[in-house]
Amino acid sequence: MAPKPPVRRFHQARWDEPIIFELSQPGRRGVAVPEPGAPAVELPESVRRERAPKLPEMSQPHVLRHYLRLSQENLGFDLNIDVGQGTCTMKYSPKVNDGFAKAIADLHPRQPEDSVQGVLEIYARMESMLAEISGMSRVSLQPGSGSAAIYANIAMIRAYHAANGEGHRDQVITTIFSHPSNAACAKTAGYEVITLMPNADGQPDIEALRAAVGPRTAALMITNPEDTGIFNPRIKEFVDLVHSVGGLACYDQANANGILGITRARDAGFDLCHFNLHKTFSTPHMCGGPAAGASGVSEALAPFLPGPVVEAHDGRFILKYPEKSVGKIRPFLGVTQNIVRAYAWIMALGGDGLRTVAETAALNNNYLMHKILQIPGASAPWGRRRIEQARYSWQQLSEETGVHSEEIGVRAADFGVHYWTSHHPYLVPEPFTLEPTESYSKEDLDEYAAILAHVAEEARRDPEFVKGAPYNQTVHKIDMTSLDDPDQWAPTWRAYVRKHLSGKG
Ligand SMILES: Cc1ncc(COP(=O)(O)O)c(C=O)c1O
CATH class of the missing domain: 3.40.640.10 (Type I PLP-dependent aspartate aminotransferase-like (Major domain))
Structure with missing residues (x-):
């Protein structure tokens, strides 16, 4: 069997998927199965709606397809090595616990x-x-x-x-x-x-x-x-x-x-x-x-x-x-x-298990730090004494190639991982923050470090290519300007219709 390449190929799915409200067809229904033996509930007049809510009308397969497609246009724990969300502690959420929640x-x-x-x-x-x-x-x-x-x-x-x-x-x-x-x-x-x-x-x-x-x-x-x-x-x-x-x-x-x-x-x-x-x-x-x-x-x-x-x-x-x-x-x-x-x-986990979580998270972080600091152009301001995460800097790489930390993070997404840089103000120049948690194996950490090493190498060889990334993602660069403009925010469907569909819908 051929050995697994250190950097795996990745290509995100791309669906021209509308918003669920736009998929609605009058009269379409999913299947609602009542709990066996559940008593019929007669709601008091005072809490009954006068008009039915304007929910999307969908069949079950259409709902499933819709959300599965959206999930394929994403990165997340079930798909990628999420150690790049430093200070967000993206750890594994055991599926068995979802059952208890359900x-x-x-x-x-x-x-x-x-x-x-x-x-x-x-x-x-x-x-x-x-x-x-x-x-x-x-x-x-x-x-x-x-x-x-x-x-x-x-x-x-x-x-x-x-x-x-x-x-x-x-x-x-x-x-x-x-x-x-x-x-x-x-x-x-x-x-x-x-x-x-x-x-x-x-x-x-x-x-x-x-x-x-x-x-x-x-x-x-x-x-x-x-x-x-x-x-x-x-x-x-x-x-x-x-x-x-x-x-x-x-x-x-x-x-x-x-x-x-x-x-x-x-x-x-x-x-x-x-x-x-x-x-x-x-x-x-x-x-x-x-x-x-x-x-x-x-x-x-x-x-x-x-x-x-x-x-x-x-x-x-x-x-x-x-x-x-x-x-x-x-x-x-x-x-x-x-x-x-x-x-x-x-x-x-119990008490001892919690301590093992902490020790493993610190061990993983220090192992990853050791790997990252071997990449030419990466550094960790203030030395190596870190607990469970580290804020690194690409300052040297950036000075030598003109490629910025954010651009390296975007190019890394072409390999199915990504990272978060840091909060403003950017006190650490060209920052990136990694937090591996206890959830990741040594192979995961090796793969993650290999991806960053590969992208840093690309930045030296062909900076313009890295700056032009992503190439394998559903969306190209996200236009962040709308995030600073309350007039463009659409936290609800109604706001989206009002602000972006000029009153249609
Ligand atoms: C150290 C620290 N404090 C507070 C918060 C805020 O938590 P939340 O995002 O749930 O509001 C975060 C977010 O990750 C954090 O890292």
Whole structure:
């Protein structure tokens, strides 16, 4: 048998597939099979629609074909080696857990508590597992994403200071390599944001923090390891410094994949933290929502948690608003199906398994880093000490060839993989951020590194060819200008018809 080539051939499917609403034909139907024995539900007059919703009318095969075609025009875990979504922690989401999620798909969020005791028990157990993993006292599973959990945390920080007569605290401190949703949420909540730059080692600078803290400090909101993959070993000193001026410390633990079972937010003194269940705990991302976030807090902040929370009471589980709750962050209880998936994932692994996940993720990252740094023109600013991800730079390659990092990422997609560069501001020149997680094998990592080495080689040989990529993709370069123009955004079919079909439809 011929050995597998280091770089495999790939060609994405191309379908001229319309939007599903454009495929609708009056009278077409799929098959709806009611559950055997399911009681007929008579809806009260007050909740009945006056007109049927304008859903697309489709037969089942047409629906299947439509979505399968769209999925073929995509890259994703089932098709490609997704290590190029650094800081998004794209790990394997076990199919068996989808089965558990499906099992509760027919529940309605307005069902009476007594009819969903099993789900509420999963919430209660999940809360206590995340409390143990983070060291926090209570956890809310309501947020629908990491940013929603960060917003819940800043809302609790504001409410806590106001309740203690400290409402004048109007500054939040963060670091440039903490995820930008920390700064964005603090700003949205009305705070002035102070951003610390790294020191010469790429670490958040404690002297800069010392200069920034004071009576106006409401909180420190920090990611660790940061989005560079660098862990701040002096994190407890940061927390102590903020506490010494009466501020709170809030830990963005969305990058927890390399530290599970090794360090805990509360042990470093943090008052609040959050996890992205759709990253660390394997559930699907789903475009920032419905994903699933979890906010954890110390005893002192527990009365401010978003509500309702699940509590055990007289042998049953009930929903309750904490005494000084900041209210709702998301409708109902959160993204229950993802919470069930994450619960199943943690239960399958157990405590030791979680630690193995972290160790494997760090090992994979360091192995991949070793391979990437052998490619001429690639570097990792601030050295090799990384946990579960790394932000690299093509600065040298770019200076020598004129090819930019984004162009290399697009050309890599011609081989069935891709990468994300970095958040603005591009502090690392010509950046690219890789996070292999525990899900990928050595062969996967070798293949990924071989693709980047191949593209870097192409850039030296024929820069214009790389700049002209992609060649094997469904779409050529995506025009990003519409992303900055609210007049072009079409989050719904109705908006699409209004804005792009000139009122037709
Ligand atoms: C460290 C960190 N914090 C927060 C977030 C925001 O999470 P979300 O995209 O679910 O809003 C992310 C996103 O991946 C992240 O990497």
